[in-house]
Amino acid sequence: MSTLQATLSSLLRRQQRDLEIATRIAPAPTLRSEQRNALDALSLRVDGLAGLRRAFDAASTTPAQLSFVADRLVTSDVIWRDFFQEQVQAQLALDGAHGARAPSSTFLAEPDLATSDSMAALLDRLRHRSAQTGPTLKLGSSGPAVSAWQSQLNRWLRRSGHARLAVTGRYDNATEQGTVRLQQSEGITADGVVGPVTRAALTKALAS
Numbered sequence: 001m002s003t004l005q006a007t008l009s010s011l012l013r014r015q016q017r018d019l020e021i022a023t024r025i026a027p028a029p030t031l032r033s034e035q036r037n038a039l040d041a042l043s044l045r046v047d048g049l050a051g052l053r054r055a056f057d058a059a060s061t062t063p064a065q066l067s068f069v070a071d072r073l074v075t076s077d078v079i080w081r082d083f084f085q086e087q088v089q090a091q092l093a094l095d096g097a098h099g100a101r102a103p104s105s106t107f108l109a110e111p112d113l114a115t116s117d118s119m120a121a122l123l124d125r126l127r128h129r130s131a132q133t134g135p136t137l138k139l140g141s142s143g144p145a146v147s148a149w150q151s152q153l154n155r156w157l158r159r160s161g162h163a164r165l166a167v168t169g170r171y172d173n174a175t176e177q178g179t180v181r182l183q184q185s186e187g188i189t190a191d192g193v194v195g196p197v198t199r200a201a202l203t204k205a206l207a208s
Contacts, residue, residue, distance in 0.1 A: 004056060004126065005053060005056060005057065008049055008052055008053040008056070009053060011049050012046065012049040012050055012053065015042060015045045015046050015049060016046055018042055019039065019042040019043060019045075019046055022035070022038055022039055022042055023039060030091055030095070031088060031091060033087075034083070034084050034087050034088045034091070035084075037079055037080075037083040037084045037087070038080065038084045040079055040083075041076040041077075041079040041080040041083075041084060041105075042076070044072045044073070044075055044076035044079070045072070045073060045076045045107055047072055048069055048070060048071075048072035048073040048076065049073075051069035051072070052066065052069050052070060055069055056126075057144075060147070060151050060167050061123075063116045063117070063119040063120035063123060064116050064119075066116075066119040066122075066123070067114055067115055067116040067118075067119050070108075070113070070114035070119065071114055073107050073108045073114060074108055074111045074114050076107055077105075077106050077107055077108060077111075080104075080105050080106075081104075081106075084102070085102045085103070085104055085105075086102075088102035089101070089102040134148070134149070134194070134199060136193065136194065136195050137149055137171050137193070137194035138171060138176075138192065138193045138194070139171055139172075139173070139176050139192065140171060141170075141171040142169055142170045142171065143169060144169065146168075146169050146170060146171045146175070147167050147168070147169040149171075149175070149179075149194055150165045150166075150167045150168070150169075150175055151167055152202060152206075153165060153175070153178050153179065153182065153202065154167070155206055156182055156202060156205050156206055157178055157181070157182075159206075160181070160185065162178065162181060165178055176192035177192070179192050179193075179194060179198065180192045182198070182201065182202060182205065183198060183201065185205070186201040186204070186205060188201055
């Protein structure tokens with residue numbers, strides 16, 4: 001997840017820089033509306049990347065939420081192509097500037113990557129990876145790792161007919177009891193401590 005967040009942060013900084021540069025451009029009078037469209041497209045990319053970074057950082061995020069934010073990136077490509085690039089090219093031709101070309105820009109080459117199904121698959125891979133490498137958790141632990149465990153454990157508790165936990169980021173008695181139920185169900189040491197074996201057991205249980 002840290003690598004993903006670093007990549008999103010890098011892309012966000014680049015898009016923010018591009019937006020700042022584009023804002024300072026003084027277009028010809030016949031191209032002012034097209035520049036506004038270009039700024040709208042770049043702003044959507046900034047908003048989309050910032051939203052994805054926040055969403056991936058939230059332990060309780062859902063594929064639908066990620067898809068909703070990612071749709072801004074798809075929309076930015078449509079605006080750039082249909083309301084900036086094509087219109088600028090038409091105006092250049094009208095002005096007799098036949099050798100000039102409007103710049104193309106596609107942020108998301110595969111729009112299907114923004115769908116809820118694609119985001120669900122991505123979340124599963126990320127959570128599977130973090131489930132195997134997370135820190136040891138026990139009564140009294142706190143922080144994002146606990147929130148992530150509570151969210152993952154809730155998936156199993158719901159499927160198993162148990163009450164869901166409140167995702168608080170605090171490893172309380174309810175979280176310990178939920179962990180013990182999982183351990184007992186999977187036939188491993190039921191001590192309420194989350195280590196590699198318990199994480200692997202949850203991953204296996206969710207996959208079955």
